[in-house]
Amino acid sequence: MEPVTTGLSVERVGPSVLGGGLLDMLLSVDGERLPGSAARGVRRSRRAGPPWQPGSWRGLSTTTREAWLSLAFHLREPGPDRSGGVYHLDGRAVEDAAGLHCALGAALNGPGGYYGRCWNSLRDCLGGGFGVARPFALVWHDFAATERELPEVVDPATGRCLPEDVARLLEQWGVTVVRA
Known part of the structure; x- marks a missing residue:
């Protein structure tokens, strides 16, 4: 042995x-x-610096995307919030809740960016201190494709399904969400 x-x-x-x-x-x-560490490859690639290509998290397993979000949180650069502006989320390749949070972080804070990794942390980000502060506009491209991928993922706090609940939460916090 x-x-x-x-x-x-x-x-x-x-x-x-x-x-x-x-x-x-x-x-x-x-x-x-x-x-068995799902984060091994993510940590190795992030050691070289933040990803420069949008969607670098795509194609990773759910566990690895969760590790990606954890590293994005810990490696984020603190700085002043910026409000206003129009941001674009590509909803075509979102396969799970972790992928949605990866896509949201990338849309609002650039490739490898962080803007929540679960329901509660998304709410924390909307309160400020994570790069983009409300009010701002989010154009959610291929929203219907995201809905098809995530019909059964439920927010434990509200009982509503992704991604509509995320869009509604953003709107409740003063974000204009355009479902394109």
């Missing part, structure tokens, strides 16, 4: 605060070496 590489390193070992001959260990992990 071959040994399993975990990527864990022992940083410190010492007597446990619980006593009784127990030991406390401090372990560290290199995320790149975690087996």
